[in-house]
Amino acid sequence: MTADTPLEREEVPFWFDPLCPWAWITSRWLREVEQVRPVRADWRIMSLAYLNLEQREGKGLSEDYRALMERAWGPVRVCAAAVEHAGPQVLGGLYTAIGLRLHNQRRRDDPAVLPEALADVGLSASLAAAAASTEFDQQIKRSHHEAFDEVGLDVGTPVLRIRGTALFGPVITPAPRGESAGRLWDGLALIAETDGFFELKRTRTRKASFE
Template identity: 80%
Template sequence: MLVIKEQAGRHEVPFWFDPLCPWAWITSRWLLEVEQVRPVSADWRIMSLAYLNLVQREGKGLSDEYRQMMTNAWGPVRVCAAAAEHSGSSVLGPLYTAIGTRLHNHRRRDDPTVITEALAEAGLPDSLASAATSTEFDQRIKDSHDEAFNEVGLDVGTPVLRIGGTALFGPVVTPAPRGEAAGRLWDGLVMVAGTDGFFELKRSRDRKPSFE
């Protein structure tokens, strides 16, 4: 029997993200749509693609370009960890939205002002931007990351969400379904998450991420 944790009459859905991942960003916007049409509340949590690919997978099979991107990926998630330490985990949702909108919708991946702008939008001090180059909060990142990946395994990436007691990679979808279409996708995930022994559905992607 699938049991989903409830908070104030809504089903709480832990969702692990790395701010750099465009697919996690699209899925996160879908989950916000689900909140509008189903009794669901997102519980935003951090994971790290850098930790996954460079440490846990030991960088195997990575091109030099992708390895450098992973090294750079430490910055935004470290800032998220510092923000959660400073103001509590409830700040992760607003901060993720502020960072993700700039990185993905506005395509400002190489703009160093993204982090300070996002911190300001989320009502956080710009001093937290210095966490991007510090290892001070790395253990917090790893603890949150491991909570998800100890369940879902290391052969997947992000997004990861948990429905009831079942952690799943995905859904990977583009663009984000809206309105009742978002709700129907949620209903399907609840069904598969409640199926004992269910592991995987997959097909090759035939399009790039769309942030519309």
């Protein structure tokens, strides 16, 4: 191998629900990591609605959060419809298009978000109708189980699989940039390779920042 030989990129499965602000921030960090380490994100969907309302049977949810979870089906169903229509390679761009509108632009209640995001990646706005359909729910659940059968039900999103180990997180705000993003990746890779590692956490004291 010469100095000019490109490094083989490590695939990193990343499970997200488009509605989650913390997963969104982590996804932007992973985009930064792609620029400074030989890493490539493999975007996959999970469902907070399925996790909280079905797998956890809605236990302990307030009425407001339960209503939010019911609405959470919409964006992830549209992602599943897009994958069915155009293949999994569409997910990265579609997630970015949805996330920018939901989180950075704070348009969570705007019905135009999903049709606009679909148009951004060259897909028909008609796929937004999938938000109200159960047609793709089994595909969502299959993808969801790929992560949560391994990582467990006491976590949420994001979930990454790093070198064969599924981990919840990192939960960060704001997203580190440049070499700072790379150093965080290096630390997580070491953790993932440590047999028997399960948990590292502290109480969040900041609101999500999308800057």
